[in-house]
Amino acid sequence: MHTPTSIILKPPTFNTPRLVLEELAEADAPSYAKHFVDYEIIRHLTHHVPWPYPPNGVLEYIRTSVVPEQGHDRWVWGIRLKENPEEVIGAVDLWRKGRPENRGFWLGRKFWGKGYMTEAVWPVMDFAFNTAGFRKLVFSNAVGNDRSARIKEKTGARRISQIASKYVDPALTESEVWELTKEEWLSRNTPAR
Ligand SMILES: CC(C)(COP(=O)(O)OP(=O)(O)OC[C@H]1O[C@@H](n2cnc3c(N)ncnc32)[C@H](O)[C@@H]1OP(=O)(O)O)[C@@H](O)C(=O)NCCC(=O)NCCS
Known part of the structure; x- marks a missing residue:
């Protein structure tokens, strides 16, 4: 939870070739729920x-966990297709206090495999390093979540360790942890498509 004195840096809106990323808000709950659950x-x-x-879990989550924290060392964007910006089809979440990772994401299943998440994380990483002052980003995914791992590979992250973890699926018992420094990011700063 943020403190009343923390500085607010609101999530900016990003336009990529196919997507709009806009701060997630309560009004997004119905489309978020449609794709997320x-x-x-x-x-x-x-x-x-x-x-x-x-x-009503999504509305509750957005209302109590996302909206009060937006811009207070946490930034959550709803991913929208340019042709239908009213509908959230996924989300990217960035936070400063690593646990150990600093980012999470998901995308509605019918939108997988089109490069959308790779496109979405690009401006978010740029924001983290060039606006929010991150020196390093840590990512993680379940061992076996190859789609998620591939996004990290494609954006230049290094796999640094494997640790025991718990996921909703009890068959997933290990995480791979990745790291990307600002210097590494700046040295390859062109979108991988
Ligand atoms: C992970 C997720 C966001 C990927 O989104 P996406 O838009 O499909 O990702 P992209 O299309 O940008 O990239 C996926 C990459 O994985 C590859 N891929 C697709 N299916 C794959 C498979 N079965 N095994 C391995 N790689 C696969 C794609 O080919 C692509 O790589 P490429 O560009 O080199 O071809 C999406 O699958 C998702 O929401 N999964 C469930 C939630 C989740 O896992 N969140 C992350 C938790 S760490």
Whole structure:
């Protein structure tokens, strides 16, 4: 939770070739829920995410966990297609206090495999290093979540360790942890498509 004195740096809106990333807000709850409440997505997330997912859980999450923290060392964007910016099809979450990672993301299943998440994380990493003052980003994913791992590879991160972890899917028991420094980022600063 933020303190009343923390400086607010609101999540900027990003336009990429195919996407708009805009600060996630309560009004996004219905489309977020439509795409997010899917075991194929949620099973890859930390075991702190409830499953079965509660009714109204998304609205509650946005209202109590996202909106009060937006811009206070945490930034959560809803991913939208340019042709339909009213509908959130996924999200990217960036936070300063590593646990150990600093980022999470998900995308509705019917949008997988088109390069959208690689496109979405690009301006978020740029924001982290060039605006929010991160010197290093740490990422993680379940061992076996190859799509997620591939995004880290494509954006220049290095795999540094493997640790025991718990996910919603009890069959996933290990995380791989990745790192990307600002210097590494700046030295390869062109979108990988
Ligand atoms: C992880 C996730 C966000 C990927 O989104 P996406 O838009 O499909 O990702 P992209 O298309 O940008 O990149 C995926 C990469 O994985 C590759 N890929 C696709 N299917 C794959 C598979 N079965 N095994 C390995 N790699 C695969 C793609 O080919 C692509 O790499 P390429 O560009 O070199 O071809 C999405 O699958 C998702 O929401 N998963 C569930 C939630 C989740 O895992 N979140 C992350 C937790 S760490």
